[in-house]
Amino acid sequence: MGQDTAEPSIDARVQVAVDAWLRWLTRWQPSTHRSRTRLCRRCTGSPLVEAAGFDYDIPHSVKHALVMRLSALIEAEVDSYTERSLPLLSRELRDSEARQQARPYRPNDGLAPEYQGLDIDPEPDPGQPFLFTMAELAENAALGIRLPEPPPLTDAAKAALRHEMALADDHATRTGMAVCLALTDHRHRIQDAVERLVEPQVEALLHDLSRSLDAPL
Numbered sequence: 001m002g003q004d005t006a007e008p009s010i011d012a013r014v015q016v017a018v019d020a021w022l023r024w025l026t027r028w029q030p031s032t033h034r035s036r037t038r039l040c041r042r043c044t045g046s047p048l049v050e051a052a053g054f055d056y057d058i059p060h061s062v063k064h065a066l067v068m069r070l071s072a073l074i075e076a077e078v079d080s081y082t083e084r085s086l087p088l089l090s091r092e093l094r095d096s097e098a099r100q101q102a103r104p105y106r107p108n109d110g111l112a113p114e115y116q117g118l119d120i121d122p123e124p125d126p127g128q129p130f131l132f133t134m135a136e137l138a139e140n141a142a143l144g145i146r147l148p149e150p151p152p153l154t155d156a157a158k159a160a161l162r163h164e165m166a167l168a169d170d171h172a173t174r175t176g177m178a179v180c181l182a183l184t185d186h187r188h189r190i191q192d193a194v195e196r197l198v199e200p201q202v203e204a205l206l207h208d209l210s211r212s213l214d215a216p217l
């Protein structure tokens with residue numbers, strides 16, 4: 001893939017992302033909350049999970065944190081390629097970004113990468129009345145805003161834009177594959193960190209749980 005600028009290579013960027021995740025993992029603690037019942041759209045079936053060598057039984061938050069760091073890397077690379085090489089798509093994205101910026105309430109803004117893509121709302125609890133959710137709040141706040149509609153595109157402009165979108169998709173696929181390949185070089189570091197920092201905590205939690213279940217009333 002064309003590294004035509006002085007940007008760091010994909011390998012170097014994957015190394016930085018894994019390093020940041022390893023630092024984050026030293027502060028990780030198992031959640032004692034009710035576990036989620038919905039599948040995570042970012043992690044489920046992600047080739048990044050497999051390339052990292054994560055086992056099925058590793059807590060979701062551990063996997064999710066790395067998946068989101070690597071997804072951010074891929075998105076940044078596609079953004080930079082779009083900016084450099086795809087002028088029509090760049091302009092579309094800038095316009096749509098300007099419309100997003102006009103929204104007064106954006107609950108996902110400013111979250112650390114480890115927490116992005118997780119549900120912003122708690123799971124609905126059938127026993128509890130629910131006034132409104134964070135997602136609804138953001139939606140309602142946006143409704144009150146009127147933004148000028150962009151002028152309609154001609155057929156030729158639409159076709160040109162679709163072509164640039166296909167190129168951006170191809171670039172995302174190639175970048176994703178390069179990231180997965182680079183990630184396999186870090187599997188031993190990832191596995192070692194999980195064994196040291198995650199497994200003992202999960203075992204301790206299970207041990208406490210089984211003790212409290214066994215305790216006489």
Ligand SMILES: [Zn+2]
Pocket residue numbers: 040041042043044060063064067
């Ligand atoms: Zn996830």
